[in-house]
Amino acid sequence: MHSIQQKAAQIRLVIFDIDGVLTSGALFIGDNGQEYKAFHSRDGHGLRMLQDSGVQVAIITGRSSKVVQHRAKDLGIQHVYQGRREKLPAFEELLHATGFSAEQVAYVGDDVMDLPIMIRTGLAVAVQDAHSLVKKQAHWLTPSNGGMGAGRDVCELIMDAQGTLEPALAAYLVK
Amino acid sequence: MHSIQQKAAQIRLVIFDIDGVLTSGALFIGDNGQEYKAFHSRDGHGLRMLQDSGVQVAIITGRSSKVVQHRAKDLGIQHVYQGRREKLPAFEELLHATGFSAEQVAYVGDDVMDLPIMIRTGLAVAVQDAHSLVKKQAHWLTPSNGGMGAGRDVCELIMDAQGTLEPALAAYLVK
Amino acid sequence: MHSIQQKAAQIRLVIFDIDGVLTSGALFIGDNGQEYKAFHSRDGHGLRMLQDSGVQVAIITGRSSKVVQHRAKDLGIQHVYQGRREKLPAFEELLHATGFSAEQVAYVGDDVMDLPIMIRTGLAVAVQDAHSLVKKQAHWLTPSNGGMGAGRDVCELIMDAQGTLEPALAAYLVK
Amino acid sequence: MHSIQQKAAQIRLVIFDIDGVLTSGALFIGDNGQEYKAFHSRDGHGLRMLQDSGVQVAIITGRSSKVVQHRAKDLGIQHVYQGRREKLPAFEELLHATGFSAEQVAYVGDDVMDLPIMIRTGLAVAVQDAHSLVKKQAHWLTPSNGGMGAGRDVCELIMDAQGTLEPALAAYLVK
Numbered sequence: 001m002h003s004i005q006q007k008a009a010q011i012r013l014v015i016f017d018i019d020g021v022l023t024s025g026a027l028f029i030g031d032n033g034q035e036y037k038a039f040h041s042r043d044g045h046g047l048r049m050l051q052d053s054g055v056q057v058a059i060i061t062g063r064s065s066k067v068v069q070h071r072a073k074d075l076g077i078q079h080v081y082q083g084r085r086e087k088l089p090a091f092e093e094l095l096h097a098t099g100f101s102a103e104q105v106a107y108v109g110d111d112v113m114d115l116p117i118m119i120r121t122g123l124a125v126a127v128q129d130a131h132s133l134v135k136k137q138a139h140w141l142t143p144s145n146g147g148m149g150a151g152r153d154v155c156e157l158i159m160d161a162q163g164t165l166e167p168a169l170a171a172y173l174v175k
Numbered sequence: 176m177h178s179i180q181q182k183a184a185q186i187r188l189v190i191f192d193i194d195g196v197l198t199s200g201a202l203f204i205g206d207n208g209q210e211y212k213a214f215h216s217r218d219g220h221g222l223r224m225l226q227d228s229g230v231q232v233a234i235i236t237g238r239s240s241k242v243v244q245h246r247a248k249d250l251g252i253q254h255v256y257q258g259r260r261e262k263l264p265a266f267e268e269l270l271h272a273t274g275f276s277a278e279q280v281a282y283v284g285d286d287v288m289d290l291p292i293m294i295r296t297g298l299a300v301a302v303q304d305a306h307s308l309v310k311k312q313a314h315w316l317t318p319s320n321g322g323m324g325a326g327r328d329v330c331e332l333i334m335d336a337q338g339t340l341e342p343a344l345a346a347y348l349v350k
Numbered sequence: 351m352h353s354i355q356q357k358a359a360q361i362r363l364v365i366f367d368i369d370g371v372l373t374s375g376a377l378f379i380g381d382n383g384q385e386y387k388a389f390h391s392r393d394g395h396g397l398r399m400l401q402d403s404g405v406q407v408a409i410i411t412g413r414s415s416k417v418v419q420h421r422a423k424d425l426g427i428q429h430v431y432q433g434r435r436e437k438l439p440a441f442e443e444l445l446h447a448t449g450f451s452a453e454q455v456a457y458v459g460d461d462v463m464d465l466p467i468m469i470r471t472g473l474a475v476a477v478q479d480a481h482s483l484v485k486k487q488a489h490w491l492t493p494s495n496g497g498m499g500a501g502r503d504v505c506e507l508i509m510d511a512q513g514t515l516e517p518a519l520a521a522y523l524v525k
Numbered sequence: 526m527h528s529i530q531q532k533a534a535q536i537r538l539v540i541f542d543i544d545g546v547l548t549s550g551a552l553f554i555g556d557n558g559q560e561y562k563a564f565h566s567r568d569g570h571g572l573r574m575l576q577d578s579g580v581q582v583a584i585i586t587g588r589s590s591k592v593v594q595h596r597a598k599d600l601g602i603q604h605v606y607q608g609r610r611e612k613l614p615a616f617e618e619l620l621h622a623t624g625f626s627a628e629q630v631a632y633v634g635d636d637v638m639d640l641p642i643m644i645r646t647g648l649a650v651a652v653q654d655a656h657s658l659v660k661k662q663a664h665w666l667t668p669s670n671g672g673m674g675a676g677r678d679v680c681e682l683i684m685d686a687q688g689t690l691e692p693a694l695a696a697y698l699v700k
Contacts, residue, residue, distance in 0.1 A: 019566035026563040026672075028203070028553070033595040036211070036561070038201040041194035041238070042286055042306065063566070070208040111567055115697035131567065131677075133694055147201075152306075169308055172290035203378070211386070213376040216369035216413070217461055217481065245383040322376075327481075344483055347465040378553070386561070388551040391544035391588070392636055392656065420558040497551075502656075519658055522640040 004140050007123040008161035011055060012104040015079075015094070015117065016151060018061040018068055020110035021127055024147035027063075037067045040147055046155030047075045053164040056098065060090045062113055088116045108154050109134055110146050125154055179315050182298040183336035186230060187279040190254075190269070190292065191326060193236040193243055195285035196302055199322035202238075212242045215322055221330030222250050228339035231273065235265045237288055263291045283329050284309055285321050300329055354490050357473040358511035361405060362454040365429075365444070365467065366501060368411040368418055370460030371477055374497035377413075387417045390497055396505030397425050403514040406448065410440045412463055438466045458504050459484055460496050475504055529665050532648040533686035536580060537629040540604075540619070540642065541676060543586040543593055545635035546652055549672030552588075562592045565672055571680030572600050578689035581623065585615045587638055613641045633679050634659055635671050650679055 058079030233254030301313035408429030583604030
C-alpha cells in the first residue's frame with residue numbers, strides 16, 4: 001500500500017486552517033472593518049461526507065472572525081479554535097479533548113505558522129499554492145489551490161484510504 | 176445529426192444547480208452570517224434568450240439563500256427549489272408540475288449531489304471544472320467553468336440545436 | 351499608418367459597457383438583493399488620463415445599479431445611461447447630446463446586446479473574453495479580459511494614436 | 526553579492542501602494558457607495574515578520590478608504606498616507622518623519638502614479654502584473670501578482686538579504 005494512503009487510513013481527525021486553505025487567502029474588508037470570506041461549495045460537501053464517514057473535523061486559525069463561526073456551524077464542525085497565532089497550544093488542547101494521538105490527526109495548511117503542527121501530525125497536507133517551505137514539509141500536496149477545492153481533495157484522499165469513498169459516491173448513482 | 180445536438184433538440188426545460196454552476200462555487204459569508212453569491216452577466220443574457228425561445232428554466236439547489244430568490248426573480252425564472260440536498264424529490268415534483276418527461280429535461284451540475292437527477296435526464300451537462308465523477312457521467316461538458324459562462328454555453332447549445340440561436344443573434348446585427 | 355490607429359485617432363467619445371467590460375461580468379448579490387461590482391484600479395486611472403486628454407467618456411449598460419452611479423461619479427464620467435437593454439436609442443440620444451458623429455465614437459463591449467452600437471461606431475472594441483460573435487465583429491480586441499485592465503487597454507490605444515499618451519506618461523518620469 | 530540583494534540589504538522602510546499591490550486592483554463597490562477590498566492572508570504574515578525583523582512599513586495610496594485604515598491597524602502599520610494621487614509630497618513627508626534616506630527605502634507599485642517615487646528609491650519593485658512602464662522602471666519584479674502574494678515576496682526578499690529570514694522560518698520548525 002502506498003505510504004500516503006497508509007497515513008491517511010489511520011486518520012480520525014482532520015484539522016483545517018481557514019485563510020489560504022478553505023479560502024484562497026483573500027480577506028475581504030469593508031468600510032466599517034467588517035470581514036467577509038469566500039468558501040467553496042464543493043469543500044462543504046466534502047466536509048459533510050467526511051464527517052458522515054466517522055472522521056472528526058476541527059479548525060485552528062490564527063485570525064479571529066465571526067465568519068468562521070457561521071461557516072463551522074453550517075458544516076457541523078464542533079472543534080473551532082480561533083485567534084490562535086500560536087497554534088501549537090490549540091493543537092495540544094485538541095488532542096487532550098478528543099483523546100486522539102498525533103498520528104491519528106491530519107493538518108491542512110498553507111503558511112509557515114502551520115508548520116509547528118504539521119511536523120507533529122500523522123498526515124501533513126499543504127495546498128497546491130502554499131508557501132514553498134510548507135510544501136517542502138508536507139507529506140502530500142492537494143491538486144487544488146486553497147479555496148478552490150483543496151479541502152475536498154483532502155476529504156476524498158482520506159475517505160478513499162479508509163474505504164468509505166466508493167460506497168458514499170455509489171449511493172448517488174443508484175437508479 | 177450529432178448525438179448531443181439530438182438530445183439538445185428535444186429539451187423543453189433546463190434545470191440549473193446554483194453553487195459551482197451559475198457561480199464559481201464561492202460562498203461569500205460576512206460577520207453576521209449574511210451570504211453573497213457572484214453570478215455572471217453573460218449567463219444572465221443566455222437565460223433570458225433561452226426563455227424567450229420557449230424553453231423553460233428551473234433551479235434546484237442544495238443550499239438555501241435569499242440571494243437565489245433575487246437572482247431568479249431578476250431573470251424571470253419561475254421554478255425555484257431551494258434547500259434540497261436530496262434533489263430527486265424536487266426533480267419529481269418539477270416533472271409533475273410541468274408535465275415534461277425526463278427526456279425533455281436537461282440538468283446542469285458540478286458535484287455528486289447532482290448525479291441522481293443527471294442520470295435520469297435527457298441531457299446531463301457538467302461544467303468544465305466539475306467533480307471528476309460528475310464529468311464522467313455527463314453527456315456534455317461546458318467549455319467554460321462554473322460562474323464563468325458555463326450557463327451561457329448550455330443556453331446556446333440548446334438554442335443552436337433547436338434552430339433558435341441564429342435568428343436571435345442575427346437580430347443584433349440588423350443595420 | 352495602421353488602420354486601427356487611424357480609427358483611434360479620430361475618436362472624441364468612448365462608450366463603455368459595464369458588466370463584462372469594466373468588470374469581469376461578476377454580479378455580486380446579497381441576502382437583501384443588494385448589488386456589488388468589482389471595478390479595477392488601473393482602469394480608473396486610464397479613464398482619468400483619457401478624459402484629461404480631452405476625450406469624453408460615456409457608459410451605456412443594460413442593467414441598472416446604484417453602484418454604477420458611484421463609480422461614474424468617482425471617475426468624473428458625465429454621460430451615464432443605465433437600464434438600457436435596448437442600447438441603440440441611448441446611443442442615438444448620446445450622439446444628439448454631444449454632437450459627435452458615429453465615426454468619432456468608440457464602443458467597448460463583451461456581449462451580443464452590444465452589437466447594435468458596435469456595428470455603427472467608428473471603433474468597435476471587444477474585450478479579450480467577449481462572446482465569440484462580438485469578437486468577430488470588433489475592429490480590435492483588448493489584450494486584457496473584462497475587469498482585468500481591458501478599459502485601460504482602450505484608453506492607452508486611443509491616447510497613443512492621438513499622441514497624448516507619451517507626454518502623459520513622461521510626466522511621471524521627471525526627476 | 527547579487528545587486529538586488531545589495532539594494533535589499535540596506536532597506537529600513539518599505540512603502541506599499543494598496544490597489545493592485547496589496548490587492549489585485551479590484552475595487553468592490555456596493556449600492557450605497559460602500560467600498561471593500563480583498564487583501565491576502567499570506568501578505569499579512571509577511572508584513573508582520575518584516576516589522577518584527579526591524580524594518581518599518583508604510584502605505585501611500587492615491588485613493589482614500591476607511592478599509593485601508595482597518596487593514597493597516599490590524600497589521601500594526603504606523604505610516605499611512607491616503608488620498609495622495611500626487612504621491613511625491615507624501616514620500617518627502619515620510620522621509621522627513623522617519624529620517625531615512627531614499628536609498629534606505631523600497632517602494633512597491635503597479636501603476637504609473639507610482640513612478641515618481643519608484644525612480645527615487647533605493648529599491649523599486651513592480652508586481653508581476655504591473656503596467657508595462659512600471660515593470661520597465663523596476664529593479665525587481667515580484668514572482669506573484671498584486672493581491673496574490675506580491676507583498677509577501679517583497680518581505681521575504683528583504684529579510685533574506687538582511688539575514689533575518691532563515692532564523693524567523695527556522696523557529697517554526699523547532700521540534
